[in-house]
Amino acid sequence: MRSFMRQAAFAAFAGLAAGAATAADNVRIAFIDPLSGPFASTGTNGLHQFEFAAEKLVNEKGGVLGGRKFEIVPFDNKISPKESLIQLQVAIDQGIRYIVQGNSSGVANALTEAIEKHNKRNPDKRVLFLNYSAVDPALTNDKCNFWHFRFDANADIKMDALTDVIKQNDAIKKVYVIGQDYSFGKAVAAAAQRFLAEKRPDIEIVGNELHPIGKVKDFTPYARKIIASGADAVITGNWGADMLGLGKAIIEAGFKGPIYTYYAAADGITAAFGESGKGILRLVSEGQLNPPPSDRVVEYARAFKEKYPDGNLSQTRIANVIEMLARAIEQAGSAEDVVAVGKALEGMEHDSLWGGKLFMRPQDHQLIQDVHILVHTNEGVTFDFDNSGYGLVVESTVKMASMDAPTTCKMKRP
Amino acid sequence: MDLILVTMIDGLVTGLLLFMLSSGLTLIFSMMGVLNFAHASFYMLGAYFAYQISRYIGFWPALFIAPVLVGLVGAAVERYGLRRVHKYGHVAELIFTFGLALLIEEVVQFVWGKGHVEYNAPESLQFALFSIADYEIAAYKIFMIAVAAAIFIALLLILTRTRVGMVIQAALTHPDTVEALGHNVPLVFMGVFGVGSALAGVAGVIAGPVLGTFPGMAVVLGSIVFVTIVVGGLGSLWGALVASLLIGWLTTFAASYNIGMADLLGALGIEPPADLSESLLRDIWTLSLPQVGPILPYLLMVLVLVFRPYGLFGNRDA
Numbered sequence: 207m208r209s210f211m212r213q214a215a216f217a218a219f220a221g222l223a224a225g226a227a228t229a230a231d232n233v234r235i236a237f238i239d240p241l242s243g244p245f246a247s248t249g250t251n252g253l254h255q256f257e258f259a260a261e262k263l264v265n266e267k268g269g270v271l272g273g274r275k276f277e278i279v280p281f282d283n284k285i286s287p288k289e290s291l292i293q294l295q296v297a298i299d300q301g302i303r304y305i306v307q308g309n310s311s312g313v314a315n316a317l318t319e320a321i322e323k324h325n326k327r328n329p330d331k332r333v334l335f336l337n338y339s340a341v342d343p344a345l346t347n348d349k350c351n352f353w354h355f356r357f358d359a360n361a362d363i364k365m366d367a368l369t370d371v372i373k374q375n376d377a378i379k380k381v382y383v384i385g386q387d388y389s390f391g392k393a394v395a396a397a398a399q400r401f402l403a404e405k406r407p408d409i410e411i412v413g414n415e416l417h418p419i420g421k422v423k424d425f426t427p428y429a430r431k432i433i434a435s436g437a438d439a440v441i442t443g444n445w446g447a448d449m450l451g452l453g454k455a456i457i458e459a460g461f462k463g464p465i466y467t468y469y470a471a472a473d474g475i476t477a478a479f480g481e482s483g484k485g486i487l488r489l490v491s492e493g494q495l496n497p498p499p500s501d502r503v504v505e506y507a508r509a510f511k512e513k514y515p516d517g518n519l520s521q522t523r524i525a526n527v528i529e530m531l532a533r534a535i536e537q538a539g540s541a542e543d544v545v546a547v548g549k550a551l552e553g554m555e556h557d558s559l560w561g562g563k564l565f566m567r568p569q570d571h572q573l574i575q576d577v578h579i580l581v582h583t584n585e586g587v588t589f590d591f592d593n594s595g596y597g598l599v600v601e602s603t604v605k606m607a608s609m610d611a612p613t614t615c616k617m618k619r620p
Numbered sequence: 621m622d623l624i625l626v627t628m629i630d631g632l633v634t635g636l637l638l639f640m641l642s643s644g645l646t647l648i649f650s651m652m653g654v655l656n657f658a659h660a661s662f663y664m665l666g667a668y669f670a671y672q673i674s675r676y677i678g679f680w681p682a683l684f685i686a687p688v689l690v691g692l693v694g695a696a697v698e699r700y701g702l703r704r705v706h707k708y709g710h711v712a713e714l715i716f717t718f719g720l721a722l723l724i725e726e727v728v729q730f731v732w733g734k735g736h737v738e739y740n741a742p743e744s745l746q747f748a749l750f751s752i753a754d755y756e757i758a759a760y761k762i763f764m765i766a767v768a769a770a771i772f773i774a775l776l777l778i779l780t781r782t783r784v785g786m787v788i789q790a791a792l793t794h795p796d797t798v799e800a801l802g803h804n805v806p807l808v809f810m811g812v813f814g815v816g817s818a819l820a821g822v823a824g825v826i827a828g829p830v831l832g833t834f835p836g837m838a839v840v841l842g843s844i845v846f847v848t849i850v851v852g853g854l855g856s857l858w859g860a861l862v863a864s865l866l867i868g869w870l871t872t873f874a875a876s877y878n879i880g881m882a883d884l885l886g887a888l889g890i891e892p893p894a895d896l897s898e899s900l901l902r903d904i905w906t907l908s909l910p911q912v913g914p915i916l917p918y919l920l921m922v923l924v925l926v927f928r929p930y931g932l933f934g935n936r937d938a
Binding site for chain 2: 244246247387413415416417418420421422423424426427428430431433434447450451454458459460473474475478480482516592594
C-alpha cells in the first residue's frame with residue numbers, strides 16, 4: 207500500500223513537472239465561460255471557435271516568438287460572476303497571463319474589477335483581459351481600465367450603426383422598442399431612444415416596453431400590441447428563447463416590416479425561424495460570412511465546418527482576438543510582459559480576416575470596426591447556421607462605426 | 621373593441637393549452653395522490669418526439685404517434701418506477717418524479733442538443749385564417765383550439781358515460797372497494813398515468829411549433845400547471861378547464877394592456893409621491909401591468925387557497 211502511495215505521489219509529481227514544461231513553451235489563454243448549464247451550447251461553441259482560431263491562425267503558421275504555440279485552457283464559470291472569480295484565481299495560479307471571456311456583462315464587470323485589483327497587488331503576475339462579447343458600454347467607459355480590451359462592438363456602437371441605417375430608410379416612421387427587463391434590455395432601449403431622437407426626430411417611438419426575462423410563455427399579446435401601434439419597425443435586444451418566442455409571435459401576427467435584433471442567430475434560432483423570418487429579421491453585428499469577403503474566409507469557414515460539422519462560426523470577432531494578440535506579442539517581444547503586450551495592442555491597426563480595418567482605440571480599449579446590418583435569408587448564403595440552409599447576408603455596412611464617439615474613460619496606465 | 625376580441629381568442633389558445641396539461645395532472649393527483657413534477661417533462665417529450673417523427677413522415681402522423689409514445693413512456697414509468705416507490709410513501713414518490721423531471725431534461729439535451737430545434741407548424745396550416753381589423757389570426761391557432769376542445773369533450777364523455785370512466789371515478793375515492801369488486805386497480809392507475817402523460821404529449825406536439833421546442837420548455841410551463849390544478853380544484857375536470865381558461869385570459873389580458881400601476885392607484889385616489897427617486901415605493905409606481913402579468917396566476921392561487929382551499933370546483937378538502 208505504502209509503495210503504491212509513493213508511486214502515485216511520484217506519478218503526480220512527474221505529471222506536474224511535465225505540465226510545467228509545456229507551460230513554459232506554450233502561450234496559454236484561459237477561456238472562462240459557461241460550459242455547463244443552460245448557456246453551455248453558446249459557451250462550447252465559443253470555445254471551439256477559439257481553439258480553431260488558435261490552431262489555424264497561429265499554431266499552423268509556426269506560433270509566436272519563434273515557435274511558441276497558443277493553447278486555450280477552458281474554465282467553466284457556469285455563467286456566474288462568483289464562480290468566474292474562482293476560476294480566474296485558478297488560472298492565475300497556473301501562471302496563465304491571458305483571460306478571454308464573453309458571455310454576460312455581469313461576469314465581465316466582476317472579472318475586470320478583480321483583474322485590476324490583482325494587477326495592482328501583484329506586479330510580477332499581471333494578466334490581460336480580452337473581452338470578446340460582453341457589450342455593456344460601461345466596461346469601456348466608467349469602468350474601463352488598462353487591462354481590459356473589448357473586441358466586440360458595444361451596445362451603443364451597435365445601436366449607433368443601426369440607427370444610421372434606419373436614418374436612410376424613409377419608409378420607417380414608427381418604431382417599437384421591446385426588450386428583456388434587466389440592465390442590457392434597458393441599455394438597448396435607452397440607446398435607441400437617444401440615437402433616434404438625434405438622427406431622425408420625425409420618427410415616433412410608438413412603444414417602449416420591457417417584459418419579464420425568461421418568464422413569458424406566449425408572446426402573442428406583445429405581438430398584437432406591436433401591430434396595434436402601427437409600427438414600421440421593431441428593435442429588440444432579446445436573446446435565447448425570448449428572442450425566438452417574440453420573433454415568431456410578431457411574424458405570425460402578420461408583421462411585415464423589419465425586426466432589428468442583436469442576437470437572433472445560431473444556437474438553433476436560425477433553424478427555428480427558417481422560412482418564416484426570411485427578409486424580416488435583421489441582425490446588427492460585426493464580421494461577414496455571406497457573401498464571403500475573401501478566399502481566406504472561404505477556406506477558414508470550410509475548415510471550421512469540417513472540424514465541427516454541428517458548430518457555427520457565429521462569433522467572427524474571436525479570430526480577431528487571436529490574430530491581434532499574436533501580433534501584439536510579437537511586437538512586444540515577450541508573452542510574459544503583459545504591460546508591453548497591452549501597449550502594443552493599444553492603438554493597433556489590423557486588417558481583419560473578415561474584411562475591413564480594425565482599430566483598438568487607445569482612449570478606452572474599445573475595438574473600432576465595421577458594423578453590418580445582416581439579413582436572415584436563404585438566398586446567397588454560402589455559409590449557413592445550424593445546417594439549416596439559412597444564414598445571415600450583409601445588407602448594409604457602417605464603416606468604422608462610432609470612431610469618434612465620446613467616452614468617459616479616464617485610463618490610468620502602468 | 622377589436623383588440624379585446626383578438627385577445628379573447630389568444631387567451632383561449634393559451635388557456636386550452638394549459639387545460640391539456642392540467643387535465644392529466646389533476647386526474648393523476650386525485651387518483652394516486654402523487655404530485656407529478658415530471659408532468660411538464662412529458663409535454664416536452666411530446667414536442668421532441670413529434671419533431672423527430674415529423675422529419676421523416678410529416679406532422680400529421682406525428683400528431684397521433686408522438687402522444688401514444690409519450691403515453692407508453694408514462695405507463696412504463698408508473699409500472700416500473702412509481703409503483704415500486706409507492707410503498708415508501710409520498711415523499712419518496714415526490715422525489716422520484718422530481719428526479720425524473722431532471723433526468724428527462726438531461727436526456728433531451730443529450731439527444732437533441734441544448735439549442736432550439738427546427739420544429740414548425742405544417743405548411744398547410746401556415747396562413748392567416750381570417751383577420752379582425754388588422755389582427756391576423758393564424759389557422760394554426762384555430763387548429764389548436766379545435767384539438768383541445770375535441771379532447772375535452774372526449775374526456776368528459778369517457779369519464780361520465782362509459783364503464784371505464786365510472787371505474788376510474790370510483791377508484792378516485794374508494795380504491796379498496798373497487799378492488800374488492802374485482803377490478804384491477806393498479807391497471808387503472810397505470811392507464812390513467814399513461815393517458816395523462818399522453819395528454820401532456822398532445823399539448824407538446826401542438827404547442828412546440830408556437831412556443832418553441834427547447835430543453836427549457838418544461839420548466840417554463842411546469843409551475844403554472846400546478847397553479848392551475850390548485851385553483852381549479854384537485855381531481856375536477858371542469859375545475860381544470862375553468863382554471864386554465866381563467867389563467868389564460870388573465871395573463872393574456874395583462875400582457876396586452878400597458879396600464880401602469882400609477883394609473884391604477886390614481887384611479888383609487890392615491891397620488892404618487894412628489895419625488896419618486898426618494899420614495900421607498902418607487903418600484904411599485906413605475907410598474908406596468910405586463911410586467912406584473914406573470915405573477916397574477918400565483919396571486920390568484922393564494923387568494924383561492926385563502927378563501928376556498930379545495931379549489932373552485934374541488935369537492936374534497938385538500
